[in-house]
Amino acid sequence: MGAGIIGLCSAYHIKKDNPNLSILVIDRSSAPGQGDTAKSVAAVRDTFTSEVNRLFASSTIDFYKHVQSELGFNLNLELIGYLWLVSEKQFKGFEAIEDGMRKQGIRFRTFEREELTQLIPDLVLDPASEQSKIIGMDSIFKAVQGLDCGTVSPESIAKFYENEFKKMGGEFQFGIEAKSIRVDAKNRLDLPGEPYVWQDKVFRGVETNHGYISAETLVIAAGSRTPLLLDPIGIDCFVKPKKRQVFQIRGSSLDRLMTTKGFNEQNTVPFTILPKGGVYFRPVRGERSFWVGAADDIGRPFRFEEEPIAEESYYTYNIYPILSEYLPCFANLRPVNSWAGFYDINSLDSTPVIDRISNCILATGMSGSGIMKADAVGRVAAAVFKDESEAVLFGGRRISASRVGLTNRSVGKEEFVL
Amino acid sequence: MGAGIIGLCSAYHIKKDNPNLSILVIDRSSAPGQGDTAKSVAAVRDTFTSEVNRLFASSTIDFYKHVQSELGFNLNLELIGYLWLVSEKQFKGFEAIEDGMRKQGIRFRTFEREELTQLIPDLVLDPASEQSKIIGMDSIFKAVQGLDCGTVSPESIAKFYENEFKKMGGEFQFGIEAKSIRVDAKNRLDLPGEPYVWQDKVFRGVETNHGYISAETLVIAAGSRTPLLLDPIGIDCFVKPKKRQVFQIRGSSLDRLMTTKGFNEQNTVPFTILPKGGVYFRPVRGERSFWVGAADDIGRPFRFEEEPIAEESYYTYNIYPILSEYLPCFANLRPVNSWAGFYDINSLDSTPVIDRISNCILATGMSGSGIMKADAVGRVAAAVFKDESEAVLFGGRRISASRVGLTNRSVGKEEFVL
Numbered sequence: 001m002g003a004g005i006i007g008l009c010s011a012y013h014i015k016k017d018n019p020n021l022s023i024l025v026i027d028r029s030s031a032p033g034q035g036d037t038a039k040s041v042a043a044v045r046d047t048f049t050s051e052v053n054r055l056f057a058s059s060t061i062d063f064y065k066h067v068q069s070e071l072g073f074n075l076n077l078e079l080i081g082y083l084w085l086v087s088e089k090q091f092k093g094f095e096a097i098e099d100g101m102r103k104q105g106i107r108f109r110t111f112e113r114e115e116l117t118q119l120i121p122d123l124v125l126d127p128a129s130e131q132s133k134i135i136g137m138d139s140i141f142k143a144v145q146g147l148d149c150g151t152v153s154p155e156s157i158a159k160f161y162e163n164e165f166k167k168m169g170g171e172f173q174f175g176i177e178a179k180s181i182r183v184d185a186k187n188r189l190d191l192p193g194e195p196y197v198w199q200d201k202v203f204r205g206v207e208t209n210h211g212y213i214s215a216e217t218l219v220i221a222a223g224s225r226t227p228l229l230l231d232p233i234g235i236d237c238f239v240k241p242k243k244r245q246v247f248q249i250r251g252s253s254l255d256r257l258m259t260t261k262g263f264n265e266q267n268t269v270p271f272t273i274l275p276k277g278g279v280y281f282r283p284v285r286g287e288r289s290f291w292v293g294a295a296d297d298i299g300r301p302f303r304f305e306e307e308p309i310a311e312e313s314y315y316t317y318n319i320y321p322i323l324s325e326y327l328p329c330f331a332n333l334r335p336v337n338s339w340a341g342f343y344d345i346n347s348l349d350s351t352p353v354i355d356r357i358s359n360c361i362l363a364t365g366m367s368g369s370g371i372m373k374a375d376a377v378g379r380v381a382a383a384v385f386k387d388e389s390e391a392v393l394f395g396g397r398r399i400s401a402s403r404v405g406l407t408n409r410s411v412g413k414e415e416f417v418l
Numbered sequence: 419m420g421a422g423i424i425g426l427c428s429a430y431h432i433k434k435d436n437p438n439l440s441i442l443v444i445d446r447s448s449a450p451g452q453g454d455t456a457k458s459v460a461a462v463r464d465t466f467t468s469e470v471n472r473l474f475a476s477s478t479i480d481f482y483k484h485v486q487s488e489l490g491f492n493l494n495l496e497l498i499g500y501l502w503l504v505s506e507k508q509f510k511g512f513e514a515i516e517d518g519m520r521k522q523g524i525r526f527r528t529f530e531r532e533e534l535t536q537l538i539p540d541l542v543l544d545p546a547s548e549q550s551k552i553i554g555m556d557s558i559f560k561a562v563q564g565l566d567c568g569t570v571s572p573e574s575i576a577k578f579y580e581n582e583f584k585k586m587g588g589e590f591q592f593g594i595e596a597k598s599i600r601v602d603a604k605n606r607l608d609l610p611g612e613p614y615v616w617q618d619k620v621f622r623g624v625e626t627n628h629g630y631i632s633a634e635t636l637v638i639a640a641g642s643r644t645p646l647l648l649d650p651i652g653i654d655c656f657v658k659p660k661k662r663q664v665f666q667i668r669g670s671s672l673d674r675l676m677t678t679k680g681f682n683e684q685n686t687v688p689f690t691i692l693p694k695g696g697v698y699f700r701p702v703r704g705e706r707s708f709w710v711g712a713a714d715d716i717g718r719p720f721r722f723e724e725e726p727i728a729e730e731s732y733y734t735y736n737i738y739p740i741l742s743e744y745l746p747c748f749a750n751l752r753p754v755n756s757w758a759g760f761y762d763i764n765s766l767d768s769t770p771v772i773d774r775i776s777n778c779i780l781a782t783g784m785s786g787s788g789i790m791k792a793d794a795v796g797r798v799a800a801a802v803f804k805d806e807s808e809a810v811l812f813g814g815r816r817i818s819a820s821r822v823g824l825t826n827r828s829v830g831k832e833e834f835v836l
Contacts (some may be wrong), residue, residue: 232719
């Protein structure tokens, strides 16, 4: 269930491990990767302190590199870097964890204020306006670039997995929306009201808007819709949906920022995170625009909507004041486009939940970092499918599947939160 | 918010620690303890392997003993025991953890088959009917009695805390239903759409069916309604509501079971758990009846309803077949009464969640064992209120408050699941 990036990766890896298995992927959209996958800003990074996050992200990025450079399938993977513009306090937090990450092979470069002024002439290091004081905007003390980070095209990644899955004989049906999962007794007695409390349970299939589909195994990769399927059958997947918004900004005043040199071979400004409010922007060179966002936490409801809409006022009052103070080249520009989707947030540890419950496999809880972890998630889902205790990630590193399961979860605490 | 057992204990302990503080407890009912507290089967036990569960339950039971015997306030606490009738396999599971619990001072008594036959002549140790084979009912291999376990009257406990809270000057308003929590900026600018993503958040008060109530600190002890208040403001409390049902059974064929000797000084059968389906019964001597139930897991939705109703068919098909095979004295008896309420289930570790988020304190996630842990929960909530790192439980034992918080949670795994 679900032909987003997670459903595609799971289907691909399960099919690869089980070539004779008949796999049907259903999705409510008309093509793969058209839900929240398509709405992502699609930035990928390997800068995590938790081993699970690091393994998931770095092996997935490595796989994308492999697909692009060795298999010759263009994913628009551009390692333009992540650039954290940090306050003095934030930098101290970074210093405390930097060494551990470097030892794990994560590559960083640090920039001093002087370099930043030179490289990004549009940047205001010391906001001093009345507004910036009200907001509580700190001076930029340094910048930290994650070098093996960048951006991808989710559509291309979806296309890659779709093609490969189809080549192996995998099937899709689109326009099919999973409505409810049918729970039944493992040993049915054909009595009213089964399954009973004393019967072992099994999941027979799924009711859809086009009738019932039965299956030997169900794989739920429905993103933020997962609780809509699991709550009714009494399974807690530790995921709640939260709306996230992206605003597209375009203007000639941004040309210099777009063609920033000194950070990457693409000669563009990295995916950049400002020191306040989590405001970030991603250059989209093909569109000559920037995608801009900021994740709100308390106050933003956990609530699913069928057709989420981006709120212009969210840009105006939450993002713009910060963005335009640090980077006045954004001043007076309004969004030319905007969209909204949902994160499937696991508030517990912001790490994927992959597990088996009877004959149902879950892959959910991406918490906003699904695209950068998708290949690893698919491999763990395939291991869980075969009841293997370990998954072998791209590059040969291994991870115990139970670490991301519900029962014996052990993902550790992520300390890289700038 | 909430004058159930958890709200009452929290209000009492916060008021006790802060005598000059003005505390208002609101509840949608017309009196304390009228929600899910009143619907509980109100059995209490100290038989847990996890330190947190054990500390919470045993200190709370000790406090109830103290209230009843030393303060002379009758809580109808009767230590009739918990009696697990176990299969051979279940007993092996128990043996693996028994020693650890005994070392922690938890008192057990084990009964052999011969003793059980003698003490409970109504009991069928080896179900052999066609039906029992279909259900997969095991022979009873032994029984394990938790000695410092029993039953209480939730109404009396609620009354005790209500009285004490009022004596200290605490106030109640009933018929007031919390509808939504008002999130605001800590430093308000009086601009449209506050709070913004870059503002620190504070909770100003609560909208109710009788207008707005502002408060310096909010304490949410709303049981299964907690997510209804927290989801809209984007806080995940790791709790989902699940319906639970109780059926009252009465009949002269149960008289002998009701007056079972040899287990306790009350000369009644303990609160008893059968080896299959989690079916349990509690003797209610004052009513000359038994309360019977069984907790269903997969298949029972996580879904809140305003007026949950017990389903007679749930008794007929889920409980009765097991109950009447092991104890034919229940044969042909139908429920004379039934009711349903909600557990506030924390699927992660079935242990309370007590934490502070800004000026809002949560006490939720009782998962069906709220009454037996309530006093300890109230003391931890009071410690969290004062930003103290440790709570002192009744009897002087201490617990770090952060162990049951959301961020650095460390409650361990409960292994006593028979």
